[in-house]
Amino acid sequence: MNSPHACPDPQLDALLVSDEIMEDPYPIYERLREEQPVFWSDAWQAWVISRYDDVEASLKDKDNLSNENRQALLFSALTEAERAEVAPLRHYYAQKDVIGSDPPDHSRMRALVQKAFTPRTVAGLGPRIEALAHELLDHALQSRRFDFIAEVAHPLPVILIAEMMGAPVKDRHLFKRWSADILAFQGTGVTTADAARISQASLLEMFDYMNELIDSRRVEPRDDLITALANAEEEGQRFSRDELLATCNTILTAGHETTTNLLGNLLHLLLRHRDQWTALVRDPNLITPAIEEALRYDAPKQRNFRRVKRAHEFLGVPFAEDEMVFQLIGSAQRDPRHYDQPDVFNIQRGKIEHLAFGAGIHFCLGAPLARLEARKVLEIMLARCPDVELEPETVKWQPRVQFRGPGEMWIRRGA
Numbered sequence: 217m218n219s220p221h222a223c224p225d226p227q228l229d230a231l232l233v234s235d236e237i238m239e240d241p242y243p244i245y246e247r248l249r250e251e252q253p254v255f256w257s258d259a260w261q262a263w264v265i266s267r268y269d270d271v272e273a274s275l276k277d278k279d280n281l282s283n284e285n286r287q288a289l290l291f292s293a294l295t296e297a298e299r300a301e302v303a304p305l306r307h308y309y310a311q312k313d314v315i316g317s318d319p320p321d322h323s324r325m326r327a328l329v330q331k332a333f334t335p336r337t338v339a340g341l342g343p344r345i346e347a348l349a350h351e352l353l354d355h356a357l358q359s360r361r362f363d364f365i366a367e368v369a370h371p372l373p374v375i376l377i378a379e380m381m382g383a384p385v386k387d388r389h390l391f392k393r394w395s396a397d398i399l400a401f402q403g404t405g406v407t408t409a410d411a412a413r414i415s416q417a418s419l420l421e422m423f424d425y426m427n428e429l430i431d432s433r434r435v436e437p438r439d440d441l442i443t444a445l446a447n448a449e450e451e452g453q454r455f456s457r458d459e460l461l462a463t464c465n466t467i468l469t470a471g472h473e474t475t476t477n478l479l480g481n482l483l484h485l486l487l488r489h490r491d492q493w494t495a496l497v498r499d500p501n502l503i504t505p506a507i508e509e510a511l512r513y514d515a516p517k518q519r520n521f522r523r524v525k526r527a528h529e530f531l532g533v534p535f536a537e538d539e540m541v542f543q544l545i546g547s548a549q550r551d552p553r554h555y556d557q558p559d560v561f562n563i564q565r566g567k568i569e570h571l572a573f574g575a576g577i578h579f580c581l582g583a584p585l586a587r588l589e590a591r592k593v594l595e596i597m598l599a600r601c602p603d604v605e606l607e608p609e610t611v612k613w614q615p616r617v618q619f620r621g622p623g624e625m626w627i628r629r630g631a
């Protein structure tokens with residue numbers, strides 16, 4: 217592919233699509249921060265920003281950067297024929313939704329979605345999350361050892377979102393598969409035609425399902441997210457059907473994979489640092505700092521992105537219209553310019569600020585929910601199985617650069 221810029225360090229660039237970055241991205245991030253803080257990557261066909269202050273400024277820059285149609289740039293690596301084959305997927309990504317829009321559309325849609333995530337609504341989910349965590353652990357703890365991701369971290373957020381939306385319990389497994397397929401397309405270093413095809417098939421299946429659900433809620437409203445969003449569509453066309461479907465997809469995918477990663481990373485880090493797990497068993501006041509430190513140390517969403525809306529200079533580097541900018545949140549949160557001993561996991565480091573939920577107008581709407589899920593799961597595990605141990609050799613990182621979290625991680629009851 218013809219590249220619009222010369223890549224200043226092809227060897228470093230190759231690392232961005234290597235197996236190493238899936239295993240341990242942090243040494244690669246360190247090189248980027250120290251040697252190439254604004255880096256043109258041929259491999260990702262994008263600008264890569266890696267220092268804390270720069271990532272934060274970039275996340276907040278709504279004048280020059282856009283979320284609208286940003287995913288369209290993910291298709292640039294495909295051939296003309298492949299692009300034609302995934303036309304429905306491209307059509308979907310061209311739709312505006314809460315995350316894929318700029319003001320004023322963004323303000324309108326965010327106000328609507330926010331209604332479903334008020335502090336009261338989220339707090340009201342506490343008992344359901346507890347019941348779900350107990351139910352999943354009842355099953356998992358029947359065995360002496362179990363895969364925490366498959367048994368708890370993966371099912372819990374997806375079941376919760378499916379329920380919030382109003383989908384029947386029997387359809388939970390569909391949500392799991394759709395979410396995994398759809399995200400596989402966005403998560404890798406470079407987009408492949410196969411990943412796009414799989415993503416498209418699941419997305420279209422999910423849209424058929426959602427269309428039926430929305431229509432049925434029109435006739436028979438219920439107290440769920442789909443009814444709330446469908447009503448918003450009804451009232452003066454504040455949501456078009458395409459926007460509505462795209463927003464359902466965003467809520468499903470944004471709220472699932474990231475939370476699974478948070479739960480997996482949190483438990484992984486605490487069990488790897490046994491002294492900190494023991495401190496938590498003794499003092500539950502450390503639960504909040506433990507969650508924040510896990511969000512900082514291993515950001516569930518490592519790489520955020522924007523499309524350049526308007527040509528401009530960033531730190532003296534010219535960004536052209538329609539180029540892609542990657543904001544490496546995972547790197548920013550290990551920047552020694554911002555943190556004392558950033559590579560040390562320490563739940564008692566004091567005030568922890570981070571960018572794990574983004575910054576600026578697109579700041580994560582699900583942050584209170586994700587934090588509540590993590591708190592409940594941790595509280596229940598500390599109470600029910602404080603003797604649990606990690607089997608470190610079983611930890612397999614997911615092969616995604618966009619997200620970080622174990623895809624598999626076995627734990628066992630202590631001897």
Ligand code: HEM
Nearest residue numbers: 314315470471474475478516572573574578580581582586
């Ligand atoms: C640990 C878990 C989570 C992480 C790390 C995370 C991370 C993020 C980040 C970085 C953004 C900003 C995207 C951007 O600037 O383009 C974002 C936005 C968003 N997140 Fe989350 N998220 C999490 C959980 C959730 C959950 C549970 C939900 C909902 C069920 C959710 C829904 C959203 C929505 C709707 C947006 C778009 C907000 C807007 O554009 O105004 N997220 N999230």
